[in-house]
Amino acid sequence: MAATGDGPWLDDAAGRLVRPYTVSNGRTRPTTALDLLTQVMATGTTPFGYLGPEHAQALDLCRAPVSVAEVAAHLKLPAAVTKVLLSDLVDCGALTERPPAFHNPTDRSLLEAVLDGLRRQL
Structure with missing residues (x-):
């Protein structure tokens, strides 16, 4: 049985049908x-x-700056598929992209800040 408002593309038992x-x-x-x-x-x-x-859902999610990972999570699609969708939108001029604000994702202070945030959530 399809969840309310999801139409024929989702099924409670089977998940995404496409x-x-x-x-x-x-x-x-x-x-x-x-x-x-x-x-x-x-x-x-x-x-x-x-x-x-x-594509329309992804574009709607991008009204404010958002990471590719966040878009993938909201769309419930693999990152590789999301990158293709977002790339299509960049190619047609509907989206702009920029590298992340930091250059070293293994920076110890960044990782500690993420860990502290996760601990506060638990």
């Missing part, structure tokens, strides 16, 4: 270099041509 790589037309490589920490944001430009519902 395979993730169907969303990206089987493509596994984005045309724009994106990593999980890359920040993406909508430009306000209306994309031309057909975009699928996942």
Whole structure:
């Protein structure tokens, strides 16, 4: 039975009925270099041509700067598929991307801040 408001694309017992790589037309490589920490944001430009519902959802999530990882989590899609979708939106000018604000993801002070935040959540 489908959950209310999800339409035919989700099923309570089976989960997503459309395979993730169907969303990206089987493509596994984005045309724009994106990593999980890359920040993406909508430009306000209306994309031309057909975009699928996942593209529209991703664009809606990007009204404020957000990481690729966060978009993937909200869309409940693999990161590789999300990168392809976001890359499509960058290519048509609907999104802009920028590298993460920090350059060393293994910086000890950053990792300690993340650990402290996680401990506060528990």
